[in-house]
Amino acid sequence: MPRAARQPDAPPPTRPRAGPPSRSRSQPRRDAALARRLEAWFRANRRDLPWRPSDPDAPRDPYRTLVSELMLQQTQAARVAERFGGFIARFPDVVALADADEQDVLALWSGLGYYRRARLLHAAARAVVEDHAARVPDEPEALRRLPGVGRYTAGAVASLAFGVRTPIVDANVARVLLRVEGRDTPPDDPETQKWIWQRSAALVERAASPSVFNEALMELGATVCTPRAPRCGSCPIKGQCHASAEGLQNHIPAPKARTTRRELFCDVARVEDARGRLLVERRTGGGMWDGLWQAPTLERDDRHSSPAEVRAAGVFEGAHQSGEFTHQTTHRVVRFRVWTGTARAGATHPRGEWKSRRAVEGLALSSPQRRILLGG
Numbered sequence: 001m002p003r004a005a006r007q008p009d010a011p012p013p014t015r016p017r018a019g020p021p022s023r024s025r026s027q028p029r030r031d032a033a034l035a036r037r038l039e040a041w042f043r044a045n046r047r048d049l050p051w052r053p054s055d056p057d058a059p060r061d062p063y064r065t066l067v068s069e070l071m072l073q074q075t076q077a078a079r080v081a082e083r084f085g086g087f088i089a090r091f092p093d094v095v096a097l098a099d100a101d102e103q104d105v106l107a108l109w110s111g112l113g114y115y116r117r118a119r120l121l122h123a124a125a126r127a128v129v130e131d132h133a134a135r136v137p138d139e140p141e142a143l144r145r146l147p148g149v150g151r152y153t154a155g156a157v158a159s160l161a162f163g164v165r166t167p168i169v170d171a172n173v174a175r176v177l178l179r180v181e182g183r184d185t186p187p188d189d190p191e192t193q194k195w196i197w198q199r200s201a202a203l204v205e206r207a208a209s210p211s212v213f214n215e216a217l218m219e220l221g222a223t224v225c226t227p228r229a230p231r232c233g234s235c236p237i238k239g240q241c242h243a244s245a246e247g248l249q250n251h252i253p254a255p256k257a258r259t260t261r262r263e264l265f266c267d268v269a270r271v272e273d274a275r276g277r278l279l280v281e282r283r284t285g286g287g288m289w290d291g292l293w294q295a296p297t298l299e300r301d302d303r304h305s306s307p308a309e310v311r312a313a314g315v316f317e318g319a320h321q322s323g324e325f326t327h328q329t330t331h332r333v334v335r336f337r338v339w340t341g342t343a344r345a346g347a348t349h350p351r352g353e354w355k356s357r358r359a360v361e362g363l364a365l366s367s368p369q370r371r372i373l374l375g376g
C-alpha cells in the first residue's frame, strides 16, 4: 500500500529518512563544489528576462541593473518583466531618469506597487548624476549611500554589473542557504541573518564568477527551492542539501510570527461626464499611494461609508454600487467598494479634475485605482 504523503503542516520527522550529506569534506571544498554546480545549472536553465543579457557571462549595464533590482524588490519577476521595457524606453540612461518629472516616473512605475521605490530610484539617479559623474558606482559601500539601495541591492548591482566578489541575501537566498544547511531558525532573527550573510560571503568567495553565482542562487530560490513545495528532484544541489536529505524542506525556514494587517475601507466614486471624461484627484498627505491619482475616494478604518455618505459627495446622479474587491498590501487589507454614476450637471469636486480616458491611462495610478478607472 502506498504511504500517504506527509502533509505540509505535519510536524517534522523525528528521524532522518536518509543520512544528511557528509560534512567530512572540508567546508571550502564543499562550498566550491556547490558554487560550481549552481553556476553550471544557471548557465543552462536561467529564465530569459528583459534585464538579462543573452550571454550569462556578458557584462551587464549598471544602470539597467540598478533599475531592475529596485523594481524586483517585493515584486515578482513576471510583473517586472511587463514594465521594465517601457521604463527603459522612456528613461534609457541615468541622465534621462535624473532629468525626468516625478509624475512621469510614477506613471511608468504604475502596476509595480510600492511607489516609494520609484521615488527612491529617481533620487538615486539624481545622486549618480550629481555625485558620480553619471556613472553608477561599482563599490558596494558607495552604492549603499544611494537612496533606496540597501545591503542586498548594493551587493546585487556590484556583483552582477561589475563582477565584484560580494555577497547578496534576499528572501530567496536566505531560504536556499537555510535549507542546504538544515538550519531551522527564523530567517529574520538577527543571529540567523548574520549567519546567512556569512554563508553567502563564503560561497561567493569560491565561485568562478561572482555575477553568475549570485544570480544562480537567487534563481534557484525563485524557481526550484520555492517557499512551498520545493522541487528537490530537479535541484542541482540536492546531493549537498541537508533539509532534503532529512525530509525537512517543507519545515525550513521556520515560519515568521504572523503580523496582523489593518483594514481600510474605501468607497470609490467612478464618475463620467457627458463627454466620457473621468473625474480624478491626486492623493496628498503622505502614506500609502501618496502623490498618485485616483477616482474620488472616501476612506474609513472602521467600516464602509454608507450610501448616504457616498451620495453626499454630490458628484454624480444615479450612483449605484457596481462592484467590490479586496486588495492586500504588506501592512493593509484594503476593501474597495465601487460606486458608478454619471456627472451631475455642473458637478465640481474640491480636488477633482476631469480627464479623458487617454489622459487617465498616462497617469500614475495604483493598481486597484487603475482597475476601477480603466478596467482590467
Ligand code: SF4
Residues within 6 Å of the ligand: 176, 179, 180, 224, 225, 226, 230, 231, 232, 233, 235, 236, 237, 238, 239, 241, 242, 243, 244, 249
Ligand atoms: S534540494 Fe530541495 S530544499 Fe535543498 S536546495 Fe534544492 S530545492 Fe531546496
